[in-house]
Amino acid sequence: MRDISAGEAKVGDIVAEPLVNSQGRVLLPKGANLSAAVLSRLQGWGVHELKIEGDAAAAIDENSGSTLEEELEIRFSDWADDQIMVQIKHIALGHQRRRGQVSRS
Amino acid sequence: MSGNPIEKEDLAARKQTVRVRIERSGNLPALPGVIAKIFEMVDSPQTTAKQLGAEISKDQVLSAKILKLVNSGFYGFSQPISTISHAVTMLGFDSVKSLVMSSSVLEIMDQSLPGLWKHSLACARTSALVAEHLNLPDPEEVGVVGLLHDLGKVILCQTLEVEFGQVSRRVEEKGMLFYLAELEVLGCHHGDIGGWLLEKWAIPAKVIDPIVDHHDFRPQRDHAERTAVVHIADILTRAEGFGSGGDQKIPRLEAQALDTLGMGLEDVEKIMDRMNDELSELLR
Numbered sequence: 001m002r003d004i005s006a007g008e009a010k011v012g013d014i015v016a017e018p019l020v021n022s023q024g025r026v027l028l029p030k031g032a033n034l035s036a037a038v039l040s041r042l043q044g045w046g047v048h049e050l051k052i053e054g055d056a057a058a059a060i061d062e063n064s065g066s067t068l069e070e071e072l073e074i075r076f077s078d079w080a081d082d083q084i085m086v087q088i089k090h091i092a093l094g095h096q097r098r099r100g101q102v103s104r105s
Numbered sequence: 106m107s108g109n110p111i112e113k114e115d116l117a118a119r120k121q122t123v124r125v126r127i128e129r130s131g132n133l134p135a136l137p138g139v140i141a142k143i144f145e146m147v148d149s150p151q152t153t154a155k156q157l158g159a160e161i162s163k164d165q166v167l168s169a170k171i172l173k174l175v176n177s178g179f180y181g182f183s184q185p186i187s188t189i190s191h192a193v194t195m196l197g198f199d200s201v202k203s204l205v206m207s208s209s210v211l212e213i214m215d216q217s218l219p220g221l222w223k224h225s226l227a228c229a230r231t232s233a234l235v236a237e238h239l240n241l242p243d244p245e246e247v248g249v250v251g252l253l254h255d256l257g258k259v260i261l262c263q264t265l266e267v268e269f270g271q272v273s274r275r276v277e278e279k280g281m282l283f284y285l286a287e288l289e290v291l292g293c294h295h296g297d298i299g300g301w302l303l304e305k306w307a308i309p310a311k312v313i314d315p316i317v318d319h320h321d322f323r324p325q326r327d328h329a330e331r332t333a334v335v336h337i338a339d340i341l342t343r344a345e346g347f348g349s350g351g352d353q354k355i356p357r358l359e360a361q362a363l364d365t366l367g368m369g370l371e372d373v374e375k376i377m378d379r380m381n382d383e384l385s386e387l388l389r
Contacts, residue, residue, distance in 0.1 A: 075355045087370050092344040095381040
């Protein structure tokens with residue numbers, strides 16, 4: 001489990017602890033898979049931080065030496081400020097990571 | 106810049122010069138005789154599916170190509186299609202016309218730009234997926250539009266070699282988008298160029314317009330819905346990394362294209378999930 005900011009959250013991340021708003025209402029249960037729709041709402045819900053599954057070392061391992069992910073970053077590098085493009089990149093990244101897990105297992 | 110009438114005139118003149126040079130180059134793909142005959146039959150209201158199927162079947166190579174394309178998984182038919190007349194019945198006349206043309210164009214595609222064939226096939230299926238998702242009419246024909254959206258790149262490569270080299274160098278050295286490098290070098294891009302050839306082949310505007318405008322979406326133009334579909338499909342295909350459009354970057358998805366189709370990011374995610382499920386094994 002690791003803490004990340006709402007901005008770092010990506011499609012496919014799994015919520016490690018229930019996400020609760022200031023009134024104590026559960027916005028997302030533990031184990032929920034973050035979708036693009038949910039990601040686009042995080043800000044509106046006032047969520048700044050959340051806990052997701054996996055440890056920091058795994059995150060670094062996932063990113064290191066991953067040429068496909070680097071290619072994806074280059075492809076989207078002009079659109080870091082465009083909300084739609086950022087979401088599309090997150091979805092594509094989620095697919096890429098899932099495929100990576102399948103091929104590793 | 107676009108508001109300056111002198112610059113506008115200059116751009117139109119540059120475009121016209123490129124068009125004339127391409128058309129006179131002698132390398133423009135011609136429609137083979139059998140295809141011209143098929144086009145004539147498709148346009149005649151007297152032609153039946155059986156007659157059309159029989160005419161296409163006379164050309165074994167063409168028939169094989171069509172059956173291969175129809176059964177390639179990109180049309181999403183659950184049962185294999187084994188005869189041309191079945192293909193004609195399933196797809197409709199207009200789609201067959203586009204398909205006949207596509208089958209002759211695709212061959213030259215990979216010779217021009219490695220990866221363009223995969224990019225085009227993935228864009229074809231994605232265009233059809235978007236059309237199906239939104240219940241738009243004629244998803245097969247929308248797929249053919251997706252298939253042909255980068256046809257102009259092939260023509261550019263085959264007719265204006267020097268300029269094609271200049272465009273490719275800009276793409277490589279400056280990391281530019283292909284169409285922006287084309288605009289810099291030629292004053293027009295592959296959408297325009299593809300449109301000129303299709304116009305010459307008397308393909309209907311509902312196929313040509315989305316190809317011409319796929320990098321310049323404007324909601325008020327004719328066939329804006331289809332243009333939006335192909336604009337979105339092209340970008341999602343690049344995002345998922347299917348094949349190559351000849352550059353490293355991705356154009357920005359115009360929010361107006363999503364608005365025109367009444368789509369949200371949830372729809373985009375569903376479509377990308379389907380692309381990932383259906384196309385990964387076929388094309389990566």
